Amino acid sequence: RNMMTIIEHAEADDFLETEIPEASGAIGKIANNLVLTLTExxxxxxxxxxxxxxxxxxxxxxxxxxxxxxxxTAQYLKNIFTQKKVSQRDINEVIELLDIMNYETDQLKKISEQFLTLNRPRQLKLEVVSLNNLLDFVLAEFKVITERTGIKTLRNYDPELPKTRLDDDQIRQLFFNLIQNAIQAIQPKNGSIYITTSIEKNAGGNWIIANIRDTGVGIPDQIQERIFDAYFTTKEQEGGIGLGLAIAYQIIMAHGGRIEVKSQVGMGTEFKAFFKY
Ligand SMILES: Nc1ncnc2c1ncn2[C@@H]1O[C@H](COP(=O)(O)OP(=O)(O)O)[C@@H](O)[C@H]1O
Ligand SMILES: [Mg+2]
Structure with missing residues (x-):
């Protein structure tokens, strides 16, 4: 009878609120397990x-x-062009405004790409590339923001780093996500980001390593294992969506590499990306 009660509650969908009657015996145990499973x-x-x-x-x-x-910006442009006379100064301003619109459109494109690429099986377009060059490319994308905020980016590249077969676009996205997080972690904005490349040979093979270290807020131990989960974020207030590291992880895995994180609250964070060569 107890079991019937349990099943009735489950069917009525109120088994969460109802006290589960003490069921005994083998069938009772099964029923209880069933309720637990349903609850979960x-x-x-x-x-x-x-x-x-x-x-x-x-x-x-x-x-x-x-x-x-x-x-x-569009509204403002309209105001300029509905004046009786448009001066050269107006035109110069318009050009600046159009640059801003271009920039914002690029931002939107990037955001939508992040969503689209999540969980899509990653097909790699492998090319022989220099990791040092890729890193420089991504750093250039952040030039405006690092200059404006006074964040220092310090590079220490191995000049003899061998080229390797990687998917150019995806690796750029990977570093973009890591460096973006590093910048966001530095507050007040007078910290540094160290970007290092090196090679390592061990029993596991030959590795090319890119190391992104920041002097930011750090990651508490108890959340370190969740940071690569999709939608895990501690930046809800700032509009974080928690996809950056999930995508970074997917990209590294698709390349047969691995990623390690070391962090200490108040000291900073270091991400190490390993690629076979
Ligand atoms: N360099 C870093 N310093 C401190 N915390 C970090 C760093 N990188 C990632 N995190 C933590 O990991 C979480 C997940 O990062 P991410 O997947 O990029 O999502 P988002 O940046 O949108 O929050 C962040 O919310 C933050 O708590
Ligand atoms: Mg992020």
Whole structure:
């Protein structure tokens, strides 16, 4: 009879709120296990659902700023061109504004690419490339922000680093995500980011290593194992969506490499990306 009660509650979908009657014997145990499993399933579903709505919120948040900026700039451009006379100074200003719109559009493109590439099986377009060059390319993308915020980027590349077969675009995205996190971790903005490349030979093979270290806030021990999970973020307030490291991890795995993290709260964080060569 107890089992019937349990099943009735489960069917009515209120087994979470109801006290589970003490069931005894083998069948009772099975029934109890069933209830536990159902409960877990329901919680997992709720969690997924919450992750999804957080994700949607994150998307909205991330695209709001660039969209606002583009919208306001467009309005301003219209004001300029509805004047009776447009001066050379106006034209110069228009050119600057169009640059801003271009930049914001690029941002939007990047954001949407991050979403699109998540969980898509990664097909690699392998090319023989220099990791040092790739890193320089990504650093150049952050030049404006690092200069404006006074964050120092210090490079220490192995000049003899062998070239290796990598997917150019994906590796750039990987470093983009790591360096973006490093910049965001530095507060107030007077820290440094050290970017080092080196080779290591050990029993596991020959490795090319890129090391991205920052003097930022650090990552508490208890969350270190979750930072690579999709949608895990401690930056909800700032509009973080928690995809950067999940994507970084996928990219590294697709390349047959590995990634290590070392961090201490208040001291900073170091990510080490390993590639076979
Ligand atoms: N360099 C870093 N310094 C401190 N915390 C970091 C760093 N990189 C990642 N994290 C932590 O890992 C979390 C997940 O990072 P990520 O997947 O890029 O998502 P997001 O940056 O959107 O939060 C961050 O919210 C942050 O708590
Ligand atoms: Mg990030």
């Amino acid at each position: 399933l329901k919680l997992a579903h709720a969690k997924k659902f919450e992750a999804l709505s957080q994700f949607a919120g994150g998307v909205a948040h991330e695209i709001r700023n660039p969209l606002n900026s583009i919208g306001m």
